[in-house]
Amino acid sequence: MTALTQETLAALPEEVAVPAYDRSGLTAGIVHVGVGGFHRAHQAMYLDRLMNEGKAHDWAICGVGVLPGDARMRDALAAQDGLYTLVLKHPDGSREARVIGSITEFLLAPDDPEAVIEKMADPAVRIVSLTVTEGGYNIHPVTGEFDADAPAIRADLEPGAVPSTVFALVTEALRRRRTRGVAPFTVMSCDNIQGNGDVARRSFTAFARLADPDLAAWMEDAVAFPNSMVDRITPVTTDEDRASVAGRFGVRDTWPVTCEPFTQWVLEDRFAAGRPPLEEAGVQVVADVEPYELMKLRLLNAGHQALGYFGHLMGHRYVHEAATDPALARFVLDYMDIEATPTLRPVPGVDLDLYKRTLIERFANPEVRDTLARLCAESSDRIPKWVLPVVREQLARGGEVTRAAAVVASWARYAEGVDESGEPITIVDRLRDRLTVIAKTQRERPTAFIDNRELFGDLAGDERFVEPYLRALESLHERGARATVRALAGMPA
Numbered sequence: 001m002t003a004l005t006q007e008t009l010a011a012l013p014e015e016v017a018v019p020a021y022d023r024s025g026l027t028a029g030i031v032h033v034g035v036g037g038f039h040r041a042h043q044a045m046y047l048d049r050l051m052n053e054g055k056a057h058d059w060a061i062c063g064v065g066v067l068p069g070d071a072r073m074r075d076a077l078a079a080q081d082g083l084y085t086l087v088l089k090h091p092d093g094s095r096e097a098r099v100i101g102s103i104t105e106f107l108l109a110p111d112d113p114e115a116v117i118e119k120m121a122d123p124a125v126r127i128v129s130l131t132v133t134e135g136g137y138n139i140h141p142v143t144g145e146f147d148a149d150a151p152a153i154r155a156d157l158e159p160g161a162v163p164s165t166v167f168a169l170v171t172e173a174l175r176r177r178r179t180r181g182v183a184p185f186t187v188m189s190c191d192n193i194q195g196n197g198d199v200a201r202r203s204f205t206a207f208a209r210l211a212d213p214d215l216a217a218w219m220e221d222a223v224a225f226p227n228s229m230v231d232r233i234t235p236v237t238t239d240e241d242r243a244s245v246a247g248r249f250g251v252r253d254t255w256p257v258t259c260e261p262f263t264q265w266v267l268e269d270r271f272a273a274g275r276p277p278l279e280e281a282g283v284q285v286v287a288d289v290e291p292y293e294l295m296k297l298r299l300l301n302a303g304h305q306a307l308g309y310f311g312h313l314m315g316h317r318y319v320h321e322a323a324t325d326p327a328l329a330r331f332v333l334d335y336m337d338i339e340a341t342p343t344l345r346p347v348p349g350v351d352l353d354l355y356k357r358t359l360i361e362r363f364a365n366p367e368v369r370d371t372l373a374r375l376c377a378e379s380s381d382r383i384p385k386w387v388l389p390v391v392r393e394q395l396a397r398g399g400e401v402t403r404a405a406a407v408v409a410s411w412a413r414y415a416e417g418v419d420e421s422g423e424p425i426t427i428v429d430r431l432r433d434r435l436t437v438i439a440k441t442q443r444e445r446p447t448a449f450i451d452n453r454e455l456f457g458d459l460a461g462d463e464r465f466v467e468p469y470l471r472a473l474e475s476l477h478e479r480g481a482r483a484t485v486r487a488l489a490g491m492p493a
Contacts, residue, residue: 003252006081009099016085016249019101021051023081026060026104029276031120031185033166034131035063035073040100041234041259043129043190045086047102049281056276058124063106064116066132066166074106076255082106085245085256089367096261097249113163120173120185126273128170129188130200135381135430136191137203138167140454146206157210167207174208174223175215186224186271193385194297195290197227197268224272229293231264231300233362235370260368262358266292291347298340300359302386306332306403307363308375309410313420313481319370323363327482330489333360335403343393377428379411380435384455395464402468406488409472410481412449415439420480431455443477446470 002008009018030047032039043061050056065074077084082103088096109116120128130136138147147153155161156168163169174184187204189196204225208216237255245256266284279285286292304319310331311322322328336356344352391404416439417425427436435449442448450460450469459465475484483493 001246001250001252004080004083004085004099006083009083012099013250015097016251017096017098019048019052019099021054021057021101023101023104025057026051026102027058027124028062028104028119028122029056029059029124030061030127030129031064031116031125032061032103032129032131033064033066033169034133034136035065035070035077035103035106036131037234037237037257037259038230038232039063039131039190040084040103040257041086042230042232042263042265043131044100044102045098045263046265046278046281046283047276048098048100050276050278051102053280055280059127059276060104061102062119062125063103064109064119064169065106066109066164066169068110071108071111073255074108077103077106079254085249085251085253087241087245087256087258088261089258089365089369090261091361091365091367093367095244095248097245097251109164109169113169116169117163117173117176120170121176121180121182123177123182125185126183127186127188127271127275128173129190130166131190132166133378133381134191134193134385135378136166137193137199138165138207139199139203146203148206148210153207153210156207165207167204168211170204171208171211171215171219174219175212178215178218178222183273184219184223185273186226186275188226188228188271190228190230192230192297192301192382194293194389195227196293197225197270201225222272224270226268226270227289227293228268229264229266229289229296231296232259232262233365233368233370234259235368236374258368260362260365262362264296286348291345292350294344295347295350295352295355297386298343298390299336299356301382302340302390302404302407303332303336303359303363304375305379305383305387305411306335306407308372309407309414310481310485312372312376312414312425313410313476314485315420317372319372319375320364320366320368322372323360327486327489327491329360329364330491331403331485333357334489335407339394339400339402339404340390342397342399343390373426373428376411376414378430379415380429380431380455383408383411388456388459391459391465395462401465403488405465405468406472406484408450409469409476412439412442412473413476413481415449416442442473446473 189200307322316322
């Protein structure tokens with residue numbers, strides 16, 4: 001067994017690909033906030049590809065954690081010189097392992113915010129990228145405005161406050177660059193949000209406007225916030241994954257990453273200070289990302305929500321189990337075909353029918369072992385961004401919303417916190433306590449969940465949505481998830 005470090009790379013088994021470049025010659029051109037599994041399976045992997053081709057050696061990544069819990073990632077990467085194993089899990093059970101070397105440093109903001117700010121202010125850094133989750137942009141789900149009253153934001157705006165949020169850290173770094181005559185970096189969101197660059201622009205400039213209106217005006221004019229669409233199913237790393245990497249490849253890696261073989265990154269070509277030649281690593285660099293991001297958010301991401309709650313209530317625990325359930329797969333495809341697809345624009349170079357069926361095949365990959373619990377987490381951030389836009393656009397055009405309303409009903413039933421066997425459901429959501437209390441009243445007051453205007457706006461006042469929602473919720477309570485899904489899929493009970 002070989003512990004993964006820079007010194008042991010040459011001793012790794014031949015079947016494990018290792019960096020073909022001299023990592024000592026890399027310099028950080030990117031600071032990335034939110035180093036998790038997805039970032040390491042996606043953006044860091046694309047840069048590693050370029051580096052293996054002798055390119056982008058001045059675009060290495062300095063990771064940044066803004067939460068105390070990010071100390072775990074800091075320690076794992078520090079022990080392995082920033083290296084980790086990326087394992088592709090093919091449906092036939094085969095594995096591909098590669099050691100990724102594009103992350104060269106990691107800073108933890110709670111320990112040393114000054115070091116993080118100065119790193120971002122370094123002229124060598126030309127991109128600050130983000131995977132801070134759908135809820136990390138501090139945008140109110142209904143108003144779409146930056147929440148200036150959030151306690152962490154108020155604390156960062158106090159005179160003399162030590163920056164703690166990503167907004168304060170980035171804004172202060174940009175202020176210093178401006179003062180020193182250094183060109184601004186690009187802020188590049190890699191989160192699953194429609195118009196993620198536009199959302200980032202709105203959030204960061206809103207914070208800056210509260211702190212320094214003159215700086216905010218400069219940021220509006222000088223800082224680039226490109227939109228992007230990112231895609232690769234990347235489950236949370238488990239002890240089983242660690243044991244598999246050790247057993248199959250003889251590598252002791254404290255935090256490997258496993259993912260599906262498929263990967264996609266569509267990126268708007270809008271940068272303030274240059275970028276790596278990402279198109280040479282397989283990234284689609286385009287003028288307009290929106291058709292691609294709508295396709296992904298409303299088909300893949302919303303499709304995951306359609307699988308998740310129903311699948312759990314039906315007794316499944318893994319995504320591949322739910323995706324190979326004939327009734328559930330039929331329901332998800334019908335949602336995609338009948339309700340989501342009409343809200344999409346033409347997607348250049350993409351056969352949507354093939355894309356949708358490929359999604360079901362990707363979901364059904366038994367080797368990935370993605371959990372339904374992961375899909376059902378943070379629903380209050382995801383449903384309003386992925387499912388409700390389909391509902392609203394379909395209502396606006398007079399289209400059908402039966403299946404999307406049923407997805408919302410399945411979330412409401414799941415949020416009760418108890419499954420059909422009386423077993424507790426572990427709810428992972430920033431609004432968990434509030435939503436569970438509401439959900440437990442809905443047998444007596446069926447619209448209680450959707451009456452929450454913070455999440456649903458005025459949808460509870462539109463009978464075209466309320467009627468199929470209540471029908472699905474009543475069926476879930478009276479007949480159970482399996483019978484409800486079979487009815488929605490047009491199958492006999």
